[in-house]
Amino acid sequence: MELVYVALPVALLIGGAALAAFIWAARDDQFEDLDTPPSRALFDDLPVEDGGTPKDEGARKAS
Amino acid sequence: MSDASGEALTRAAARSVACCAHCTLPVPAAEVHEGDALQFCCGGCRAVHGALHEAGLDRYYDMRARSAGIAGIAEPARVTGRGFEALDDAAFLARHMRVDERGGSSIELRVDGIRCGACVWLLEAMPRVVRGVESVRVDGTRGIARIRWRREQRSLSDIARRFDSLGYQLVPFADPDAVARERAANREWLVRIGVAGAIATNAMAIAFALYGGILAEMQLAYRLFFQWCTVALAVASLAGPGRVFLTNAVAAARARTPHMDLPVAFGLVAAVVAGVVATIHGSGSIYCESAAMLVFLLLVGRYFQYGKQRKAREQVELLLAIVPSIARRVTRDALGVERTIEVPVDALVPGERVEVTAGEACPADGRLVGASAHVDLSHLTGESVPQRIEAGGQIFAGSRILGAPARVEVLVAGAETRAAKLLELVRDASERRAPVVELANRMSGWFLMVVIACAALTVAWWWPRVGAEEASLRAVAFLVVTCPCALGLATPLAVVAGIGKGARRGVLVKGGDVLERAARVGTLVLDKTGTITEGRTAVVGSRGDSEALALAAVLESRSAHPSARAIVDAFGASSSALVATDVREHPGLGIEGRIGSRLVRVGSVRYMESVAAAMPDLLRDAARDAAGGGAAPVFVAVQGRVEAMVAIGDAIRRDARETVSRLQRSGWRVMIASGDDPVVVSCVARTLGIEARDALGALSPEAKLELVRRADLPRPVVMVGDGVNDLAALAAADVGVAVRNGAQASHHVADVCLAARGIRPLERFLAGSRSTMRTIELNLAISIAYNVVGGALAFVGLVNPLVAAVLMPLSGLTVLVVALRMPKFEIPSGAEPAGTEGAR
Numbered sequence: 001m002e003l004v005y006v007a008l009p010v011a012l013l014i015g016g017a018a019l020a021a022f023i024w025a026a027r028d029d030q031f032e033d034l035d036t037p038p039s040r041a042l043f044d045d046l047p048v049e050d051g052g053t054p055k056d057e058g059a060r061k062a063s
Numbered sequence: 064m065s066d067a068s069g070e071a072l073t074r075a076a077a078r079s080v081a082c083c084a085h086c087t088l089p090v091p092a093a094e095v096h097e098g099d100a101l102q103f104c105c106g107g108c109r110a111v112h113g114a115l116h117e118a119g120l121d122r123y124y125d126m127r128a129r130s131a132g133i134a135g136i137a138e139p140a141r142v143t144g145r146g147f148e149a150l151d152d153a154a155f156l157a158r159h160m161r162v163d164e165r166g167g168s169s170i171e172l173r174v175d176g177i178r179c180g181a182c183v184w185l186l187e188a189m190p191r192v193v194r195g196v197e198s199v200r201v202d203g204t205r206g207i208a209r210i211r212w213r214r215e216q217r218s219l220s221d222i223a224r225r226f227d228s229l230g231y232q233l234v235p236f237a238d239p240d241a242v243a244r245e246r247a248a249n250r251e252w253l254v255r256i257g258v259a260g261a262i263a264t265n266a267m268a269i270a271f272a273l274y275g276g277i278l279a280e281m282q283l284a285y286r287l288f289f290q291w292c293t294v295a296l297a298v299a300s301l302a303g304p305g306r307v308f309l310t311n312a313v314a315a316a317r318a319r320t321p322h323m324d325l326p327v328a329f330g331l332v333a334a335v336v337a338g339v340v341a342t343i344h345g346s347g348s349i350y351c352e353s354a355a356m357l358v359f360l361l362l363v364g365r366y367f368q369y370g371k372q373r374k375a376r377e378q379v380e381l382l383l384a385i386v387p388s389i390a391r392r393v394t395r396d397a398l399g400v401e402r403t404i405e406v407p408v409d410a411l412v413p414g415e416r417v418e419v420t421a422g423e424a425c426p427a428d429g430r431l432v433g434a435s436a437h438v439d440l441s442h443l444t445g446e447s448v449p450q451r452i453e454a455g456g457q458i459f460a461g462s463r464i465l466g467a468p469a470r471v472e473v474l475v476a477g478a479e480t481r482a483a484k485l486l487e488l489v490r491d492a493s494e495r496r497a498p499v500v501e502l503a504n505r506m507s508g509w510f511l512m513v514v515i516a517c518a519a520l521t522v523a524w525w526w527p528r529v530g531a532e533e534a535s536l537r538a539v540a541f542l543v544v545t546c547p548c549a550l551g552l553a554t555p556l557a558v559v560a561g562i563g564k565g566a567r568r569g570v571l572v573k574g575g576d577v578l579e580r581a582a583r584v585g586t587l588v589l590d591k592t593g594t595i596t597e598g599r600t601a602v603v604g605s606r607g608d609s610e611a612l613a614l615a616a617v618l619e620s621r622s623a624h625p626s627a628r629a630i631v632d633a634f635g636a637s638s639s640a641l642v643a644t645d646v647r648e649h650p651g652l653g654i655e656g657r658i659g660s661r662l663v664r665v666g667s668v669r670y671m672e673s674v675a676a677a678m679p680d681l682l683r684d685a686a687r688d689a690a691g692g693g694a695a696p697v698f699v700a701v702q703g704r705v706e707a708m709v710a711i712g713d714a715i716r717r718d719a720r721e722t723v724s725r726l727q728r729s730g731w732r733v734m735i736a737s738g739d740d741p742v743v744v745s746c747v748a749r750t751l752g753i754e755a756r757d758a759l760g761a762l763s764p765e766a767k768l769e770l771v772r773r774a775d776l777p778r779p780v781v782m783v784g785d786g787v788n789d790l791a792a793l794a795a796a797d798v799g800v801a802v803r804n805g806a807q808a809s810h811h812v813a814d815v816c817l818a819a820r821g822i823r824p825l826e827r828f829l830a831g832s833r834s835t836m837r838t839i840e841l842n843l844a845i846s847i848a849y850n851v852v853g854g855a856l857a858f859v860g861l862v863n864p865l866v867a868a869v870l871m872p873l874s875g876l877t878v879l880v881v882a883l884r885m886p887k888f889e890i891p892s893g894a895e896p897a898g899t900e901g902a903r
Contacts, residue, residue: 001285004272008292012265019261026253032246036203039180040187 085112085140111140111230118192118229120185127181140230141176143423147223148405149389150233155407156219159239167197169211170219171242176231177206186231193217193225207242208233235388245373252369256362259304263352263359266296270352274543274867277536290342297335297351305331305358307365327361330354330511337515350515350542357511364555367574386460386482390426391418393470411476420468427460427476431469439463485764485790514545514854521858529860537860543867544853549874553842556882561835568888569818570828577814581798581829582836584730585779588771588792591737591747594783594802594822595723596713600625602633603694603714606685607707615665615699615707617641618656622648626697626711630665633709653697664700676700682708691742715750722822723751726829732777736762736770738788767792783825784813800825831888838885842878849874 025031081090084101085108095102103109115123149155160170177183183203190196195217200209212222223233236242273289301309312328331354338351391403393416403418408426411417416432419425425438435453440462452458458471460480477483518538525534558575565572572578589595605612616634619627621643643663646656652673653666664674668686671678676698685708686696694712698705723733734757737744741760748758759770768791771780782789782796793799794812801813817824853870856862862870 001282004285005288008269008288012292015261015265019257022257022261023254026250026257029246029250031253032249033202033204036180036183036201039183039203 083108107140107142107230110142114228120188123181123185126184127179142230143227143232143420145227146405147220149407150219150223155235159235167211168214169209171207171209171239173234173236174206174208174231175234177203185229193222196222249373252366255304256366259300259359259362262296262300263355266293266352266355269293274539277539293351294338294342297338297355300355300358301331301335304362331358333515334511350518386480387424387426393418409477411473413473413475415473417471417473418468419464419471421464424461424463425458425471427473428480429458429471429473431456431458432472433470436469437465439465510550517854518542536863537857540857540862540867541854544857544862544870545850549846549849549878552875553846553878554839556879557835557838557842557886560882561831561886564886565831565888568827569824570831570888571816573814577798578832578835580779581781581832583779585781586732586734586776587726588734588736588780588782590784590789591735591739591744595719595747595751596715600629600711601714602629602709603712604689604710605707607682611699611701611706614658614663614701617658618643618654618663618665621646622654629711630709661701665697668696668698671698671700671705677704679705715747716821719822720751722826723753726826735759736767738762764788764791768795771796827888831886835886838882842881845877845881846874
């Protein structure tokens with residue numbers, strides 16, 4: 001039963017770590033826009049193909 | 064998408080031949096190019112489609128098919144062809160642009176024209192096709208783009224022109240610092256809630272161990288350890304995220320004004336202090352974990368409120384966009400050649416001339432010079448029919464010029480324009496509206512104090528009778544069983560369920576307090592266009608020879624005039640075999656042509672007089688009646704004799720009368736407030752059975768604001784409107800309702816947006832509010848009843864702390880089930896309200 005003296009603070013520390021992660025994410029503005037990123041996830045499936053080669057040479061470098 | 068708007072689209076599609084290859088809207092018959100594989104609804108869409116193809120960005124259309132809409136409303140692309148030189152202005156860049164350490168420049172700008180995820184993709188793909196642009200990051204919800212680019216390679220105006228060619232316009236923020244401020248405030252809220260939530264849940268978990276342990280006769284040392292942990296967490300919660308309540312309460316106490324945070328702060332402090340004292344004494348019971356939980360729940364509620372206020376503030380920014388921030392000043396160079404140069408609107412001086420191209424909004428109040436122009440006032444008034452302004456006539460900032468470019472002599476610019484004054488009214492009205500304290504917020508503070516008092520009473524009562532140990536056990540059971548979770552969840556759950564169900568029915572509600580306010584019966588203020596009437600030109604009546612009417616339809620099928628379409632829709636069915644020849648249109652007068660051997664003329668009374676057509680008295684009287692009823696009479700002359708009269712106007716919706724009388728029966732006072740001619744308004748009111756004193760026409764925006772603030776009207780005042788002239792009233796009304804397709808600004812100011820026009824969606828919203836409010840009340844009743852019964856059982860010792868802890872989630876679960884099942888956005892059938900009122 002003495003274990004709780006260790007287990008409880010450890011549990012709180014783990015919780016605190018999760019909280020710190022959340023605070024970091026919030027400060028990083030990750031909760032600013034919750035609607036665009038989900039659709040952005042779709043974009044990466046579709047790299048620009050050679051059929052639709054962009055006119056500009058900067059294209060490849062930028063993407 | 065709602066049934067109603069889907070239906071409207073199908074209907075519109077049936078009338079035209081094809082859908083636009085760019086914006087998917089139906090292509091008007093006049094724009095159809097026979098034989099083309101791709102059809103476009105307008106030049107803007109055609110241009111954007113071409114530009115996309117040229118840049119190798121055809122994937123846009125695949126992307127669009129996959130991504131769900133953010134704004135969700137299709138609209139034609141708009142290419143302005145402007146120069147955007149003002150974006151290169153040094154003073155402007157100094158204020159808005161930031162330069163990073165690697166020499167790149169970045170700027171945040173508003174983007175007009177974002178409709179869905181594919182737009183985001185397209186804009187973020189810009190670095191691939193425009194050299195010099197390093198990255199574009201888009202917040203599609205707010206319509207903000209952060210652009211990083213190399214100034215030495217490309218100017219910002221060049222980038223803006225490129226965006227414009229794809230149908231997106233970059234607009235500077237009026238106050239760039241405000242955006243950063245809001246973002247920082249939002250961050251602080253999130254951190255506060257995160258901390259409060261972490262503390263609350265951990266405290267709850269430890270408390271569970273504590274209560275279980277008390278029952279299992281845990282050693283005092285462990286018990287004290289658990290107690291100290293809980294108390295420490297609660298103190299941290301109160302000192303950290305919960306400090307807001309304390310500072311608010313202290314400020315209120317100092318100012319000697321009642322504030323909802325006073326009881327909250329008192330309850331929280333009492334709970335924590337009692338816990339600390341009990342733990343120091345090594346006896347008694349604590350209630351700290353509930354205090355921590357309440358801090359969390361209350362903060363979540365406050366955050367929703369903050370989110371709404373933030374939205375409101377951001378909307379003011381959007382409202383400013385009604386008036387462009389950039390104007391094109393007409394100047395003469397040394398050789399006397401006229402040139403235009405883009406300048407910020409603030410730099411305009413009365414007397415200067417500005418050029419406004421087609422599709423653009425006028426940047427200042429002024430006088431039209433040169434030719435007459437057609438202007439679209441829908442952004443300002445919600446009226447969909449373009450108006451003609453003669454040369455020398457007054458034009459207001461924000462009116463959109465149609466057709467050809469126009470020259471305007473500036474009379475007033477900036478803060479003195481009519482539009483700016485309207486915005487001032489809107490801001491004032493939103494600030495003056497008293498905040499609504501939600502029921503749960505009002506109750507929570509008192510609830511805490513009552514519970515603590517009862518727990519103290521339990522100890523005091525039982526100590527002499529059953530001993531200290533058993534007395535404190537009962538007090539703990541009491542405190543656990545009366546946990547405020549269910550009470551705290553009752554309102555938010557019902558509101559979330561209500562808002563979700565409403566959204567599925569095309570009723571977008573912006574906050575729980577809106578539902579709470581609209582649940583009672585009060586005054587309903589309707590604007591005429593769109594809500595009661597169809598909002599488009601149609602035949603509202605006719606008189607005379609039916610054959611002449613059929614001939615008129617044949618002739619008018621050759622014209623694109625709105626009245627002509629109305630006549631074709633009404634009378635065109637029976638005479639499709641006939642063909643009109645030698646058709647000639649006389650702008651502003653009418654149209655003539657031959658059908659077989661007969662000469663047919665259709666047009667205004669002025670046209671009939673000019674061709675000296677014989678006018679029977681019967682038709683002349685009918686025309687006068689039609690004009691009195693607010694419709695425009697159009698005559699049909701066959702072989703030089705007027706044979707029929709058609710009244711063209713805005714038809715009253717078929718369901719309006721029935722719905723209005725149903726609302727009136729359930730106690731609503733229905734009023735009409737319109738900017739239209741009082742004669743027309745009173746005519747509509749008569750048809751709908753609305754009393755003459757409640758039908759007000761020719762109202763200015765200020766008068767509408769005055770109306771919703773009138774003290775003698777039954778509260779709540781629900782205002783329905785769609786124009787910028789309604790904005791102030793929408794903001795000031797207890798509930799402002801905007802109708803789809805109205806001025807965009809009205810969607811932002813209003814508390815509720817209806818996806819479909821008409822009065823039935825409005826009735827649906829009112830029914831949904833009532834239903835949601837009933838759910839909230841039922842939920843509060845359930846959780847209070849649960850607490851009273853559970854508390855009583857704990858008091859007499861029938862419930863021990865462990866059983867209480869197991870039972871505790873049960874009330875929350877009940878509340879959850881009720882909330883998810885209950886609110887219904889259905890229009891009650893038959894002669895309702897009395898029945899459902901009784902069901903409470």
